[in-house]
Amino acid sequence: MAGMSPDSGGGVVSASSQAAFKKQLNKIYSWYVGGFILFVLILGIAEQMGLPRAWIGYAFLAGTVFLYAGIGFVSRTNDASEYYVAGRRVPAVYNGMATGSDWMSAASFIGMAGTLYLTGYSGLAFIMGWTGGYCLVALFLAPYLRKFGQFTIPDFLGARYDGNLARFIGIFAAILVSFVYVVAQIYGVGLITTRLTGVSFELGIFLGLGGILVCSFLGGMKAVTWTQVAQYIILIIAYLIPVVWLSVKQTGFPIPQLVYGYQLEKVTAREAELIKDPKELEVIAIFKERADALGAKLKDVPAALAADKAAAEKKVADLKAANAPAAELAAAEKALAAVPKDEAAAKDAWTKAQAANNARARPLAGMPRHGAMYAGDPKGDEKAKTAYDTSRRNFLALIFCLMVGTAALPHILMRFYTTPSVKEARESVSWSLFFIFLLYFTAPALAVLVKYEVFNVLVGTPFDKLPAWIGSWAAVDPTLLSVADVNKDGIFQLGEMRIGGDIIVLATPEIGGLPYVISGMVAAGGLAAALSTADGLLLTIANALSHDLYYKMIDPNASTERRVAISKALLLVVALAAAYVAAQKPADILFLVGAAFSFAAAAFFPALTLGIFWKRASKWGACIGMVGGLGITMYYMIMTQPWLRGVFGVTSPVELWYGIAPISAGVFGVPLGFALIILISLVTPAPKQEVQDLIDHVRYPTLR
């Protein structure tokens, strides 16, 4: 058959050896779980005996990274089938776990509960989008791709759409999607390592990267799969323990998922109190005043700037004349240096500061009420109605992009090539979703329980009695957490804290008052989540370049050793490039991840599904559909997303289509992709017989 090489692995691995293999795996991973629990217990005892916190951080970082590297070393291989698809003998359960941790990235582990904490119901778009997408994977893709039985997603596009053009577009899109996504993961790695050990952000990135590289570098998919299983076990234990603890503490019941509805009721009642609380209103009024003051300065920028400058200069001169202490003088000089250089800079800085103050001059520190569905009011005035419609439309659009994107991410789809059979591929999707479900089921509970804790325990505490975690997190990065006694009453109000979503999960053990060893474990879990995803992504990029671009397009006679060697070299280059970009701290994590999903959805989903379900889909239809879908998605993002507008120097006013946020740009790309493929396929010749046969081949599990 066209495009099917003899090592396509359509065959089924012998059942008895597979059973023995699975039994052995069960044994190894049981020992592993026991070992991990023992490790945590020993550290816990050591902490009680006075082991300093920093050492616990080092122990977790070193322990887990060495473990992953060790698995990579044991699974080292140069065999192509082992390197690219783990020898196609990963049992469904284990492939499920590996897919789970491949899937659950820093965004799921660290970011999601935080987003839910900050946005309430709107955050559920991520919960539904990132699980419901697996229905599409199961129904439309996984079994068929497994039957196809090659190595990568561009492989399928190349074979189905007859040639290198479709393959090349696939390579480009796979690299774009994976690179954007991997940058976000490496950023997460940097964040956690910094918190865990206190090293600088840049060094943190490279330390974590070492662990990723040893693993995927030596053993490819084989090593990555077995490491990911190990990482899944750590991350799920680490996620569940603090939530169960909080649940026991607050409700006396150890299954948070079942009881947090009642906590949500209490949170909702407390929200109503806080909205009316006079102290909170005081804080809001102060922020409003500050924003108004900035607004006044913005009305006449040159005059205000001159006044600011004169005041700062005068202060420095006065202090000098009065022989003031050096520290005071230094502070005044710093303030002078901080005065904007020219009018443009002043305008820019003040506009931003005004927006920031306005954002904080809102009830509940700007968070919507946790259980409120959508902003605005369908029965209110015109403005409230529009707000309601736009907010609902964006919620649905985001779910759509995340779902379709899930079913189109190359590093996830690639995993279904590693199972021994089509049957196991189907079962493996069930297991994947089940393992992902365990975490996603818990995240909304975590958000509610933490909110309950903050509203009831933290709010109203005197500033000098605030728990230590607030100070230690503010030291890591003040943009993530900062508290200041805005109304100078010595008591903490909700409006006086600015908290970034990314620290909610990492700080949960400390919020709940658990020993530090649990914090270390949670950080190790976050690290596992970020590393496992980064592993899978880097491998996807390296494979797209070495297997698809080099072997299939440039030198089809390359030996296996050479292909694997090239893949390994590329892995190194790509990893360093991604680390370099991450060290620049571009855009925010959630946007990067969302963008990757929109890109994947628009580029791959229409071409892959129509390729399987519609024999008529032709080469030109698919190529133009992929380019058109991806093109419009990128165009919309570049025109509307502030950071991208800066990068590409777009200055025209932002025009949103139907009010859709840039993160959901895929909502335009996917339908356009489908439409283009269908229309152009109908006016171009039908695919040739070989391709038609290939489609039958993937549709029926036994057809050769």
Next chain:
Amino acid sequence: MQLTESHRQYWAKNLRVTAILLAIWFVVTYVVAYMARDLNFTFFGWPFSFWVGAQGSLVVYVLIIVYYAHYMNKLDQEHGCAEEVED
């Protein structure tokens, strides 16, 4: 390479179950989310549509996938499409 009548039936049944499961998926996700404001009666403490978003839909997704795997594996057997396991 010739497709038999059994093959055609197999594919038709596959398409049918796929369509039905997709319809369930659509209702649980989009219809409930669209009508979220109207469905926010209290359900064990949660507003109902909040619960569906946080838990109910997830359970349905898992069931959809498990059922599909089970149904298709059975269909493979009935239509002689099951992969043979070598001993």
